[in-house]
Amino acid sequence: MSLNGNGTHVSTIRPLKPGIYAPIPSFFLPESEDLDIPSFENHVVRVATAGVGPLLAGSMGEAIHLSHTERVVLIKTARKALDHAGLLNVPVITGIGAGSTRESIELANEAAAAGADYAIAITSGYFAGALAGDRKALKAFFQEVSSKSPIPVIIYNYPGASGGINLDSDLITELAIECPNTCGVKLTCGDVGKLTRVAATVSDPMFSALHPRTNKKAPFLVLGGFSDFLLPSAYSNGHGAITGLANVAPYSIVKLFELSEASMVDPSFLPEAQRLQGIIGRADATIAKASISGTKYLLQKLYGYGGHPRRPLPPIDPVAGEALWEHSHTQALVRLEEEVGGKVR
Numbered sequence: 001m002s003l004n005g006n007g008t009h010v011s012t013i014r015p016l017k018p019g020i021y022a023p024i025p026s027f028f029l030p031e032s033e034d035l036d037i038p039s040f041e042n043h044v045v046r047v048a049t050a051g052v053g054p055l056l057a058g059s060m061g062e063a064i065h066l067s068h069t070e071r072v073v074l075i076k077t078a079r080k081a082l083d084h085a086g087l088l089n090v091p092v093i094t095g096i097g098a099g100s101t102r103e104s105i106e107l108a109n110e111a112a113a114a115g116a117d118y119a120i121a122i123t124s125g126y127f128a129g130a131l132a133g134d135r136k137a138l139k140a141f142f143q144e145v146s147s148k149s150p151i152p153v154i155i156y157n158y159p160g161a162s163g164g165i166n167l168d169s170d171l172i173t174e175l176a177i178e179c180p181n182t183c184g185v186k187l188t189c190g191d192v193g194k195l196t197r198v199a200a201t202v203s204d205p206m207f208s209a210l211h212p213r214t215n216k217k218a219p220f221l222v223l224g225g226f227s228d229f230l231l232p233s234a235y236s237n238g239h240g241a242i243t244g245l246a247n248v249a250p251y252s253i254v255k256l257f258e259l260s261e262a263s264m265v266d267p268s269f270l271p272e273a274q275r276l277q278g279i280i281g282r283a284d285a286t287i288a289k290a291s292i293s294g295t296k297y298l299l300q301k302l303y304g305y306g307g308h309p310r311r312p313l314p315p316i317d318p319v320a321g322e323a324l325w326e327h328s329h330t331q332a333l334v335r336l337e338e339e340v341g342g343k344v345r
Helices: 037-049 068-084 101-114 135-148 169-178 192-202 230-234 250-263 267-288 291-303 318-326 328-339
Strands: 019-023 053-056 093-095 118-121 153-157 182-187 221-224 240-242
Touching: 019 250, 037 053, 037 068, 037 291, 053 068, 068 093, 068 101, 101 118, 101 135, 118 135, 135 153, 135 169, 153 169, 169 182, 169 192, 182 192, 192 221, 192 230, 221 230, 230 240, 230 250, 230 267, 240 250, 250 267, 250 328, 267 291, 267 328, 291 318, 318 328
Parallel strands: 019 053, 019 240, 053 093, 093 118, 118 153, 153 182, 182 221, 221 240
Antiparallel strands: none
């Protein structure tokens, strides 16, 4: 047991490890838009069985469309489904993004009580005009949230979902050094240089000794937000990715991560890692353009569930959906997923 900044006892038994994580979509019933729990359970277990850790109530999970109660339901459902499948050591990460610092802390406490192991926090974009240029306020947000959260917190840098707020590498590094209850950063800004700079600090052998984490099972991980630079990030001491593409092709993304890591020890693995990175990089760029609705369309094609986003977010146009499915980059990814052991319809 350990104490976090607000004196609450913390006992995270499931370690946070380098690897691949997926922001899990929230699935909804067609007419009522109520949570589709069976599809959610099925998907969480599907990706976790492939070696992908689930992240709930993030951008892909339409967190902005979920009530507090629904977020708790998803956490409890995911934990129960994982345990029932024998995946007891797979951690659950959950989003605590909200409009205010106060609400993010409230969500962190609710998540911990529901069984989440880790939280991921993003700055609100509603007042981005005031916040974006105020480095002190941005730093204070993550300092307060992490110090008052009962579970370790990942910093989420995604300008597209926070009104253009883009944390620089100096600020992220300061937070890693000064906030012991932070346990990583997700860089959906796609900035490889930023990843390299932050990783250079936190991967230093002396970092953990000089700046120990509140929870020793939660080291500070530097994670990309896409799959298209997994191989280069491995050579920059990155720790993997939290990537939406891992919903579509979990076995492929895990295989690329494993090959990338292995190639640094044995260069004979590098050509195969480069081959997979090419297929995955092209697919990531193509599928990401279709966003949440496109990912759900592909899940429906591949696994028989997916459905539509909650309104007002529109579903993908059927013609555009078929074009996405038939795109050579998508089909190459589907073939790769089958090649490396994934089961598709």
